[in-house]
Amino acid sequence: MAGVGGGNDFQWCFSQVKGAIDEDVAEADIISTVEFNYSGELLATGDKGGRVVIFQREQESKNRSLSRGEYNVYSTFQSHEPEFDYLKSLEIEEKINKIRWLPQQNAAHFLLSTNDKTIKLWKISERDKRAEGYNLKDEDGRLRDPFRITSLRVPVLMPMDLMVEASPRRIFANAHTYHINSISVNSDYQTYLSADDLRINLWHLEITDRSFNIVDIKPANMEELTEVITAAECHPHQCNVFVYSSSKGTIRLCDMRAAALCDRHSKFFEEPEDPSSRSFFSEIISSISDVKFSHSGRYMMTRDYLSVKVWDLNMENRPVETYQVHEYLRSKLCSLYENDCIFDKFECCWNGSDSAIMTGSYNNFFRMFDRNTRRDITLEASRENSKPRAMLKPRKVCTGGKRKKDEISVDSLDFNKKILHTAWHPKENVIAVAATNNLYIFQDKMN
Amino acid sequence: MIHSLWMNDQMLFSCSGCVSACTLVSFSTVLGCHPCFRLNMFSKGTKRKFSDGGEEISEETLVGARMASSYSLQRQSLLDMSLIKLQLCHMLVEPNLCRSVLIANTVRQIQEEMTHDGSWQVVTEAFCSAGQSPSERLVATEVLCRSREQDAEPKLFSVISYEGCREEEVVADETLCSVSVSDAVSNVCLAGSIGQCWEKSDVETDDEALEDSRLGSGEDEEIDTEDEPSREGPKTIGQVFGTFEIKNSSPGPDSALEELFSDVDTSYYDLDTMLTGMQSAPKMGPYDLLDSLAPSHGSSSIVSAPNCRSDLNELDHIMEIIVGS
Numbered sequence: 157m158a159g160v161g162g163g164n165d166f167q168w169c170f171s172q173v174k175g176a177i178d179e180d181v182a183e184a185d186i187i188s189t190v191e192f193n194y195s196g197e198l199l200a201t202g203d204k205g206g207r208v209v210i211f212q213r214e215q216e217s218k219n220r221s222l223s224r225g226e227y228n229v230y231s232t233f234q235s236h237e238p239e240f241d242y243l244k245s246l247e248i249e250e251k252i253n254k255i256r257w258l259p260q261q262n263a264a265h266f267l268l269s270t271n272d273k274t275i276k277l278w279k280i281s282e283r284d285k286r287a288e289g290y291n292l293k294d295e296d297g298r299l300r301d302p303f304r305i306t307s308l309r310v311p312v313l314m315p316m317d318l319m320v321e322a323s324p325r326r327i328f329a330n331a332h333t334y335h336i337n338s339i340s341v342n343s344d345y346q347t348y349l350s351a352d353d354l355r356i357n358l359w360h361l362e363i364t365d366r367s368f369n370i371v372d373i374k375p376a377n378m379e380e381l382t383e384v385i386t387a388a389e390c391h392p393h394q395c396n397v398f399v400y401s402s403s404k405g406t407i408r409l410c411d412m413r414a415a416a417l418c419d420r421h422s423k424f425f426e427e428p429e430d431p432s433s434r435s436f437f438s439e440i441i442s443s444i445s446d447v448k449f450s451h452s453g454r455y456m457m458t459r460d461y462l463s464v465k466v467w468d469l470n471m472e473n474r475p476v477e478t479y480q481v482h483e484y485l486r487s488k489l490c491s492l493y494e495n496d497c498i499f500d501k502f503e504c505c506w507n508g509s510d511s512a513i514m515t516g517s518y519n520n521f522f523r524m525f526d527r528n529t530r531r532d533i534t535l536e537a538s539r540e541n542s543k544p545r546a547m548l549k550p551r552k553v554c555t556g557g558k559r560k561k562d563e564i565s566v567d568s569l570d571f572n573k574k575i576l577h578t579a580w581h582p583k584e585n586v587i588a589v590a591a592t593n594n595l596y597i598f599q600d601k602m603n
Numbered sequence: 604m605i606h607s608l609w610m611n612d613q614m615l616f617s618c619s620g621c622v623s624a625c626t627l628v629s630f631s632t633v634l635g636c637h638p639c640f641r642l643n644m645f646s647k648g649t650k651r652k653f654s655d656g657g658e659e660i661s662e663e664t665l666v667g668a669r670m671a672s673s674y675s676l677q678r679q680s681l682l683d684m685s686l687i688k689l690q691l692c693h694m695l696v697e698p699n700l701c702r703s704v705l706i707a708n709t710v711r712q713i714q715e716e717m718t719h720d721g722s723w724q725v726v727t728e729a730f731c732s733a734g735q736s737p738s739e740r741l742v743a744t745e746v747l748c749r750s751r752e753q754d755a756e757p758k759l760f761s762v763i764s765y766e767g768c769r770e771e772e773v774v775a776d777e778t779l780c781s782v783s784v785s786d787a788v789s790n791v792c793l794a795g796s797i798g799q800c801w802e803k804s805d806v807e808t809d810d811e812a813l814e815d816s817r818l819g820s821g822e823d824e825e826i827d828t829e830d831e832p833s834r835e836g837p838k839t840i841g842q843v844f845g846t847f848e849i850k851n852s853s854p855g856p857d858s859a860l861e862e863l864f865s866d867v868d869t870s871y872y873d874l875d876t877m878l879t880g881m882q883s884a885p886k887m888g889p890y891d892l893l894d895s896l897a898p899s900h901g902s903s904s905i906v907s908a909p910n911c912r913s914d915l916n917e918l919d920h921i922m923e924i925i926v927g928s
Contacts (some may be wrong), residue, residue: 244697246697247697334700335700382707383704384700384701384704386701437709439705439712440709443705493681499699499701499702
């Protein structure tokens, strides 16, 4: 059966799953962000407990039957701790909202991780050698008696077991009154932006005590607040351009060369509303939960509650492509409003060549759309399909009438099993899907 | 009405209306159309009678009316649900701003539509007479009163402080609201004016309205209604005081003032002060005034019997001269 993301012989197969199998999921283990680095060699996840786990891909084995290298744990560290804001008597959650990698410039790896209030720059470095033969101290660290030292020797580097260390190099704090929802590294690799509900700040990676406020949509009177910022991203090539999305379903593109405060947008993207489908939930489902530029920089993709839209940056009045993720939920909006599922923020991602896009849904389903062939596929991340290299079977949701075999009806969907975070390897057909506390890795199987 | 509240792990709920609330969306679009699509569900040409009237209502109208009423039932349920969500938002440690804004916008939308329909008045009365808990009624009546008083853009959101949970204000409002429980009509106005004290910006006229409705109009009548508020008074003030930091420390430069009033029972004046201090920008803040009065007056002294009417008037008069208001 033809798949999505590659040629006609393309098939997605299970590769690995990380995380506990227990039915009882600890809140702290819930994965809150997933991100590949620029080469795809490293895969980082953040969880609600403030921890970051980095997986590294093994070198491809000589055995051809194995599809690709596997991802194994490379480093684990506690990025953020729960904090208490004494002024407001509020607890600041340690949940990692976003991780963004910096491009690799030397042997070490750098990433930015953020919770609701503080962004941290982490350096992950390897140590596989240690010096032996110090003059002034013993092998176990005790100082040697100076009178016993009769000769001088040069310490020698000896190999040791690989140790991966993560150390916080910069802490960017106290710049956000509201909850940070996005961070994005600029293409100049020197600055990055951080966005909360009402403001966007521009930082320099070297400077932690200052940031520039570039967008501020806080009204003078908070009573008049009707719109918040939901996501922001820097353009992949033009370091002066960034976009931010709102809870009203609009996207604004701003040029930092125009003014210091980019409250006036350069471009305004909004699709006119379809009056026939208007309801009390229209605004809520139009709220954009994620915005991502394509790798080419020509397009951007937005995710709202029921669909994914691809926009051409040169056309503001409507998207060029719209993909329905789970249209069968449209008749269930009232219940989804009641149980708060309507506020779930799904993310979306491009593949390396921008030919396919992926996003999550409920019941541990995730959806992929091929932009060229217009084919789409629904797959499920579950332990049942977790035999090595097992091919994933396409899933289908039955919307009404007779339910066919293997189809699942809308009312049987498990709304607690939601896939909010997915990531696509920048170069290959390898995807990482976060299902609550488990991380699934799927790969293609070339026929 | 919807029977089960939001529960994250519970998808199902029951509704007493004749159709499930899931189809609210479809109703909103259908309502604009002629309702005769349901005619085929009934036998042709049958006319039914309403129990109260001798006139025969045609089937179409009956169906239309039923649809309209279930639509408004659904809409009402949605409004209730949204208001509850907003209030629960406030009880959380730090409310999710995006979610709050979206729910508030939904409430505003419903309210606008209901205003157009003219069904807003009905709802207002229903709210006031229903036996709801003070906190629920707080938000509800605030929402309703606001739109009634101002026909223009109703500022629903003054009640919901985006600045985060302001516990002092929440407590104060609840207790003040709970004072005059009996009169349904005055409740509405009371809640409306109280709601405005959420805002930092001052509402001078509402101060007076509040005081008047609470303590009676004019100083003379102040005492007549003493009996009623006095029961609630101590509790009210105690609670309100409880949320403010009261400086019980040494008098300092105001010792002269304090000597002047040391033999005066200032219990009711404190209440007065509290109210004015809270709702407007006073020349002397409530803390200042408290400092200037006998520092030994804690909340316990407030509970004294209402036998100081003349003293209170005098005190009032004197204070006015001193403060120069």
